[in-house]
Amino acid sequence: MTGTLMAIRDGLVVSCQAPDGHPLRRTPVIALLAECAERGGAVGLRVNHPDDVRAVKDVVRLPVIGLTKVVRQEGRALITPEYGLAEQLVAAGADMVAVEATEEVEALYGDPRALVTRIREGLGVQVMADVSTLEEGLRAWDAGADVVSSTLSGYTPASPGAGGEPDLDLVARLASRGVRTVAEGRLATTGHVTTAFAAGAWAVVVGGAVTDPLAITRRLAAATPLGTRR
Template sequence: MDVVTAIEGGLVVSCQAPEGHPLRDPRAIVLLARCAELGGAAGLRVNGPEDVRAVKAVTGLPLIGLAKVPRPHARPLITPSFALCEELVRAGADLVALEVTAEAEPSAGDLPGLVERVRRELGVPVMADVSTAEEGVRAWERGAALVSTTLSGYTPYTLASGPEPDLALVGELAALGIRMVAEGRLRTPEHVAEAFARGAWSVVIGGAITDPLAITRHLTAATPAGSRR
């Protein structure tokens, strides 16, 4: 079964930890991935060749690889070059996630063209991380197997979308026949159910499952002690 079909109707768990996080170690990422697999995840989303390689060695789940490239005073870009895509595939990624946003193109170049090149030259499907309907359509037309709402609310022109997941974008593009992945700020079973009701092919959840630091901070803020900090 191909990776796109394998995650249809399922939950993909994003197992990542940034630099400086207590879990920033491939061995910790592997443990998160094993927990996700035992919990019923249909696939995994993993950042960086080192973590991809480590996770690939312990699980048979479909593996979506990405590479976050830091920028000063801005969010990281997601896999903005062919060389990064090639590294991920060599490490064992079954599918590559890369962004197709107007924000990234001034520095990264022709991102829809990158989608097409990865599919053609590396022989793996692409998940296009986008922030708007226009970006999603451009990526789909250039051969993305999946389009994800990952960056809605994180580009300068979508920051006003608020703290809730952009499920309207899922529905808008799914109605056009685009295989949509709901990702970004999903936290509850209700979010997951609503995403599928709007036509999502799959759902990706990360921090709400795999970041105990963020979860603890969120819950601590509701305590009397936490509110005094």
């Protein structure tokens, strides 16, 4: 085990992303968020799209987990479902590539396990498999994924809703089967982070709770007297 995998072990990875229409959806701003994360003690970054990966690599020394979200007219975006997208991320400087390994993406793009293998062998980088269930995680791990992330639990037809809380039970179940597991998805507090590591997480990824002032403001404003009357 070398490279990004060891660099992120036992640490915090910050997801520096902003969707279209968000005030922060500018590549230079994403790079600034990444710089803040590095100064704050993050051990790695998770970044969407080659342009943002390239900009982030110009300003930080941390390893970057690259992904490309494919937006659909119906349903949520899918995460790096094709080899060509992974090629572009690696060319931009991504140190690891995150790919979706769910039943949902398999129905549209084919077996994600083959994609995991092809990226590792063809591009020579480590792969993070984003999953939503134990079964998906075990299949991705058996296919050679270097680490499996709980990113999509609660967001697919195969996984139940989590009521706003991170699915740390999935993290624990994957870890108990010997899978290197990243806790990702709805982690927002120090309690979530410590509990994730106690459950066996290799690393944790936090996104909006760190990098989305719009969502943070909305959440806090909703707790005010004025907000409760809206």
